[in-house]
Amino acid sequence: xxxxxxxxxxxxxxxxxxxxxxxxxxxxxxxxxxxxxxxxxxxxxxxxxxxxxxxxxxxxxxxxxxxxxxxxxxxxxxxxxxxxxxxxxxxxxxxxxxxxxxxxxxxxxxxxxxxxxxxxxxxxxxxxxxxxxxxxxxxxxxxxxxxxxxxxxxxxxxxxxxxxxxxxxxxxxxxxxxxxxxxxxxxxxxxxxxxxxxxxxxxxxxxxxxxxxxxxxxxxxxxxxxxxx
DNA sequence: GCGACAG
DNA sequence: ATCTTGTCGC
Numbered sequence: 124x125x126x127x128x129x130x131x132x133x134x135x136x137x138x139x140x141x142x143x144x145x146x147x148x149x150x151x152x153x154x155x156x157x158x159x160x161x162x163x164x165x166x167x168x169x170x171x172x173x174x175x176x177x178x179x180x181x182x183x184x185x186x187x188x189x190x191x192x193x194x195x196x197x198x199x200x201x202x203x204x205x206x207x208x209x210x211x212x213x214x215x216x217x218x219x220x221x222x223x224x225x226x227x228x229x230x231x232x233x234x235x236x237x238x239x240x241x242x243x244x245x246x247x248x249x250x251x252x253x254x255x256x257x258x259x260x261x262x263x264x265x266x267x268x269x270x271x272x273x274x275x276x277x278x279x280x281x282x283x284x285x286x287x288x289x290x291x292x293x294x295x296x297x298x299x300x301x302x303x304x305x306x307x308x309x310x311x312x313x314x315x316x317x318x319x320x321x322x323x324x325x326x327x328x329x330x331x332x333x334x335x336x337x338x339x340x341x342x343x344x345x346x347x348x349x350x351x352x
Numbered sequence: 353g354c355g356a357c358a359g
Numbered sequence: 360a361t362c363t364t365g366t367c368g369c
Contacts, residue, residue, distance in 0.1 A: 168359075170360055205360070207357040213360095214359070236358045246358070267358050305358085 124199025165333025252310020259309030
């Protein structure tokens with residue numbers, strides 16, 4: 124894994140970079156990418172802060188069957204500390220490397236975290252979208268600093284995720300009686316489409332198959348990694 | 353000033 | 360994210 128030479132080192136530089144990237148995000152998109160053969164990518168990252176090692180995984184799923192059709196990983200050094208609001212600077216170098224190792228281009232990339240739902244409207248999924256030019260979507264497990272009313276108990280029920288008065292995403296119930304997931308648009312996709320995709324990716328579990336597969340893969344990659352000589 | 357805070 | 364065993368329930 125190679126961290127770009129100009130990658131931000133400080134929180135101040137990272138925030139400045141976000142200001143530069145924000146106008147480039149396209150938080151809406153055309154209709155569903157549901158033609159036969161549509162490929163959905165899932166990405167995730169695991170850490171071993173003791174050894175300063177990071178492992179990223181990118182998996183490609185067939186949107187119709189949810190079968191994994193390709194996998195790739197990337198291992199390297201941690202590029203940035205975890206700071207709420209700056210997660211992208213920690214995860215992106217490894218994620219971009221893993222994605223680049225796929226032989227096919229996904230129609231959509233699903234991230235573990237947020238997109239528009241971000242203090243400065245530029246979460247991990249937004250960054251990834253701008254860097255790759257691909258449609259991206261963020262699906263998080265926690266409401267972060269945002270508020271919401273509990274959605275109805277049935278699968279498919281949702282309520283707005285709010286940053287003060289601003290709707291920034293949705294709390295979506297993917298399994299009846301189970302805590303919702305929190306989604307927001309990244310790049311080149313709209314919220315309704317993001318909701319439909321999320322439901323399509325959760326036929327059996329609360330979390331989408333993309334993140335389940337990517338999570339499993341990056342953990343295996345991290346466990347398998349031997350300290351560099 | 354202090355605590356909260358995606359992963 | 361990560362540290363971590365058993366345990367309640369379908």
